[in-house]
Amino acid sequence: MSLLTVENLTLQFRTDEGLITAVDDISFTLDRGEVMGLVGESGSGKSVTAKALMMLNAGNAIYGPESRITLHLEDGDVDVLACKRPREMRVVRGGAISMIFQEPMASFAPAMTIGSQMVEQLLIHTDLSRAQAKALSVEMLDRVGISDASARFNQYAFELSGGMRQRAMIAMALSTKPRLLIADEPTTALDVTIQAQVIQLMQELVKDFGMGIIFITHDLGVVAQTADKVAVMYLGRMVEKGPVRAVLRGPAHPYTQGLIDALPKLDDLDAPLRPVPGDIPSPLERPSGCVFHTRCARALVDTCRTAVPQWSNAGPDHRVACHLNTGETCA
């Protein structure tokens, strides 16, 4: 059952240097209970895309006229980009959609206890009484594996360890029972053991709550473990999307191939690391044609420099935007 439809999302920022195109005509869908990994190098537009879903981008953002974001909720569709009034915004922000960040300290106000913030949030977004909100908050802290949850409820974020803060942030994000959870690099700052616990926790929660998750990360290993499908972004464009195993086992775009080749190989520790060659160009000077052609070893002399590649099939539900793919062109 469909939860989210993003169509032709284009997003530019007005800056002193000129217009920056951060997201260029991307489309994707997400079903309930589905986890999508959004991957790509720094600056590829992952966070800006995620923030667009909650209208959280800075005031200098300009949305393209064709851009459309639709949330399919139980009581009807919500046209997110048309939400202007605070009451409409609240349905989306912290209501139907919650976001968790790499640095949990950013989510907690330093002068408030974890519990009072959770309760305030519930009072804004639900009809619960203060006592019910407190009971639910303690239950959620317990649910994410925080021992002695009622004592932690009265503590400040700085009193918790990094892993525990991350769990508390997840508890707070999930207490309003969002339909969509956006997780922006939620495990990057954690050591691998805690990272594995947080990933496992999120997988359980998807099952229990039936929500959709968009998981933003640089880490293809985390994507392989958590996501059902993956979308790869480069310089604001989506270049490949499909079922996670199909894309990671048989990448069809040279950029995805490059990201996979850049991973350290545990079965051959002497193998040299092979980073994607070259640097991501400035968004003020986006290459013409295929945005990746300036770094692509297989670029076709004229075609890739001049023509924007259309989507074509690379397998069942697996799409790639690359001139080298000879599969049938599709929308």
Ligand SMILES: Nc1ncnc2c1ncn2[C@@H]1O[C@H](COP(=O)(O)OP(=O)(O)OP(=O)(O)O)[C@@H](O)[C@H]1O
């Ligand atoms: N408010 C803003 N004004 C101008 N440019 C911005 C603004 N916010 C983001 N950008 C630009 O948009 C582009 C995409 O940024 P974004 O943060 O989405 O990248 P990302 O893929 O999430 O990278 P990272 O993995 O480092 O978080 C970047 O070039 C960034 O500098």
